[in-house]
Amino acid sequence: MKTSLTIGNVVVSPPVLSAPMAGYTNFAHRELLRYLGGVGLIATEMVSARAFVCMEARGDGEPPRLWGVAEEPRPLAVQIWDNTPETLEELARRLAKELNVSVVDLNFGCPAPAIAKRSASGSYLLRDPAKVGELVGRVARICAPTPVTAKIRLGLTADSINAVDVAQAVEEAGAAALTVHGRTAKQMYSGFADWDEIAKIKGVLRSIPLIGNGDIKTPSEAVERLKNYPVDGIMIGRAGLDKPWIFRQIAQALRGETPEPDPTxxxxxxxxxxxxxxxxxxxxxxxxxxxxxxxxxxxxxxxxxxxxxxxxxxxxxxxxxxxxxxxxxxxxxxxxxxxxxxxxxxxxxxx
Ligand SMILES: Cc1cc2nc3c(=O)[nH]c(=O)nc-3n(C[C@H](O)[C@H](O)[C@H](O)COP(=O)(O)O)c2cc1C
Missing domain, CATH: 1.10.1200 (Non-ribosomal Peptide Synthetase Peptidyl Carrier Protein; Chain A)
Incomplete structure (x- = not known):
């Protein structure tokens, strides 16, 4: 059984990541996850690089979503989004060089209209693997040696699944890991995550870890995904909101132990x-x-x-x-x- 993965210089052990979730994975939630244990790498909510740049220019301090980031323990991944290299670079530089976060993650999966339609960011960018590559490359160069990762969906629609192309662009541009949520943007959260499509991506990645994401709800499902799919790690979102202690149970299951019961x-x-x-x-x-x-x-x-x-x-x-x-x-x-x-x-x- 896989016991860890490496993202650049960051060891993620166990190879189980908590997903970025806007409106939820704020500092308080992350504190609880650390207290309960079992997460290899914790992520923030997605942070708008544009909002950061505007707030800086106005002297308004930092976006509320950066709450806790300066002081909280590491490892910590901070997810950011925008479609302009200069804007992403500005926030990424601050995160990597001044706040010393462990990983800067770029969002290419968000299907919410405010991001994908009105801001031409998040999953909107999946239509253009070269543009995704350009953004990853620019941010990776600014952040080095801090690793930069990307989180994507399978593609925009079932007829235009192109995660393999995006994955290649992401790796060639210098990303240190790729997370794939096995749905298309059009699906939003309907239907099921397609883990067979996630598995296809492993074949095109040369060396960076592939992290699979979508619909894992129990410790046994977590073990099953890691065992039966060619992924190096798994990421868990919604199940961690309902049961933040699930990560600890998964860590136990991965060690071959019977997971402890839910808290009283x-x-x-x-x-x-x-x-x-x-x-x-x-x-x-x-x-x-x-x-x-x-x-x-x-x-x-x-x-x-x-x-x-x-x-x-x-x-x-x-x-x-x-x-x-x-x-x-x-x-x-x-x-x-x-x-x-x-x-x-x-x-x-x-x-
Ligand atoms: C309320 C909510 C907020 C989310 N916010 C983000 C986000 O900020 N960044 C991101 O990459 N994905 C976001 N996602 C997607 C999750 O990270 C994850 O990919 C998705 O929920 C599938 O995983 P799960 O089935 O384990 O929940 C969000 C999902 C939910 C339900």
Missing amino acids: LRQQRDLLLKHYSLVVDRFGRERAVVMMRKIACHYSKGRPGGRNFRDKIARVATEEEFLATVRDAFVVEPDETEANETEANETTSEN
Whole structure:
């Protein structure tokens, strides 16, 4: 079983990466992932290079999506997007040379209209492998020796799958790894990720690692993808929002151990509250409550009463309402309280 991969000078062990997810993988989420363990490389949300350049020019500080990047532990990948080499270079240089991030990742996969249509960036660029190569090359030269990677989809539509061409352009331009989400841009998130199409790309890459992405939801699926597909690593997105502890379970499965059970309700509630307090520290209570509405929804996926919780949490307006809704939904089982109290008493009497 593959136990690590290397991106330039960065060892990614286990070869399991957490996906960049706009609106979610902020510093608070990344803190939780580090606390829970099991992720080989953590990525930020995608950061607009243009927004960065404009904010710099106006003296407005840094985009909120760079929250935490300066101080948080490494390894850390920061994903950036734009379609102009000079703009990308400006942010990439800052990230590699001043903030010393481990990896600069370029987004060529985002299908959201604001990025792909209105800004001719993200997945829009897949139509032009040469342009993708030019952008990768320029950013790679500015960042060296910090590795630069690219994240792509299979192509724009099912009739124009060209990931193989894009992959070749990316490698020739000097990228240190390629991540492929096995959907087309047109699919957005519908249908399934096509791992056979991802596998075809391995044949054209000479030396850089191929990271497969899409629809991995369980530790056994993670093991299966790494074992049965010619990928060097896997990236996990949405499953890590619902169950941020899945990475730790995957790491255990990859070591041949039986993955530990999901955290208890009490532990899940504590994680959610830790997440909330980090967001409060950065954005203040009012904004934090709004930001947490969608984040908290993920903590309830697949649990009894989850739908009721999501209905309520989507409407909370104050911290009191937020905390009360969490308290009501994450009712700690009496035996769990007892177990914890016994544990606490035993620890106290030992001291
Ligand atoms: C809410 C959301 C936000 C996302 N934001 C980004 C992003 O900022 N950059 C990016 O490359 N991909 C982004 N993606 C795509 C994921 O990184 C990933 O490729 C996709 O979700 C498939 O992986 P999964 O099935 O494991 O979730 C986003 C996905 C979701 C659901």
